[in-house]
Amino acid sequence: MEDSVFISFCVVGISFLVFQAIFSIISPRISPKISDSYKKLTYAKQCEWDSRIVSTVHALIVGSFCLYILVYDEAVNADPIWGDPFQVKMNVAITCGYLVYDLLLFARFWKEMKDPYMVCHHFAVIYSYGYVLNRGVLPYFANFRLISELSTPFVNQRWFFDAVNMPRSSKPVLVNGLAMAVVFFIVRIAVIPSYYSQVFATFGTEGYIRLGIGPQVAWIVSCVVLDILNVFWMYKIFRGFYKVVKSKPGGKPTRNHAD
Template identity: 50%
Template sequence: MAMEPLSPLVLLVAFSSFLVSQWLFHTGGPWLSERLTPHFLTLNHTQRTEWSTRVVSTVHAFVVGLLCLYIFLFDEAIQEDPVWADSSLVKLSVSITTGYLISDLLLMVYFWDFIGEKNFLMHHLAALYAYCYVLSQGILPYFANFRLLSEFSTPFVNQRWFLQVLGYHKCSKPSLVNGVAMAASFFLARIAVIPVYYRHMYSVYGTEAFTRLSQDARFAWVLCSLCLDVMNVMWMRRILRGCLKVLRSGRVREAAMELESRKMD
């Protein structure tokens, strides 16, 4: 079914995504978590709140990430015209993400003492600002879809927090495996693609399709892209520092165990 810019269908998808996100946070996520891990029942209110937000985040990442990968591989229209191609699938994925972001933004503000963070607030606002142009004017489908491919790193970031709350040591095998997957996926999905993204942006600069964009749309496109990438670089730096810290602590731990075994000998 065709989805016109800011049509009732687009608004319906965004609103449905908002409702599903709220349901997952308040009902679906806790119900499923109780059955997957009994440890969920021992968490305090603050931990349960963040746990539930990360469950919603993970579900959204899987749904939108797979949809965007399909679009990237098989939607030839956005490859041929990355600025003005009419892609209903891109509007669908952006509508789902918009509903999720609004839901998560409201939860973040309401539970600010528990899960509030300025960087995430800026991330959500910048993304919503850009996606409003995509949905209202039907522009930049390739670049909007390219941005959403970064969601492939989100499940590993959330899993790191889940393992930590469940009591897994940072040097345990599940934590180390997930840590490597998190660092690799974050780098590949959010950092390594930065030159590709801006090279593609530069390739359409000055073209007829580009000149048809309004000044405010160009400003929103460039500003939001830079803002999101600066935050991604900052988060990548945190991840690398965390990885180095774990590796160092692991070496210290091994050295201590080796020294202790020598003493026993």
């Protein structure tokens, strides 16, 4: 095993352990100090609270690292298929460790937290990122997909507002909801034309042919699956925000799991 591959999988393992520690140890200790509502939640809700703390930490780390790479990693920007992948592999390894932790969490608390769409998302990402970790291919495109994590803190914050029973018509909730919709659209939907134009530009090039059929299929199929999910989630977000705006002051629209 190459040194860079070994290091990548070590980072996956460390990432998994760190996120598991945040869920099992750190969040349960600090959350009651942040909000008195935490102690009033059911055990299942406390677990989801802890999991969303982990999700937010992961999103902030990976999203920030992603922007840094996009701006400063000249090798990756110069050759999006075969550029020096080391920094991208580290970022992807952090994400893969998080995804393994999250899938195990879903398995453990499936009745309380079941979300088949998110499970499909996780498996699609792990499937495609496996090629990045093992072969170091497609670093630019792998990193570009991680821009989507910048919307996650706003999604989680909406859940926290609901958990503490803050009315959805209140100003903080509305401001967060608007920010969530705008950021989600920018980092997951608006970038789709630009992303696929760069994908199509690589077709037929020497670098693309060198990939082989496996990475080519993993790349395209996972991207299509993820973007179908993103469009679906964007629809749910706009529908939820519209329901809140149209509801009576102080009211709280009926909430389903996708909201």
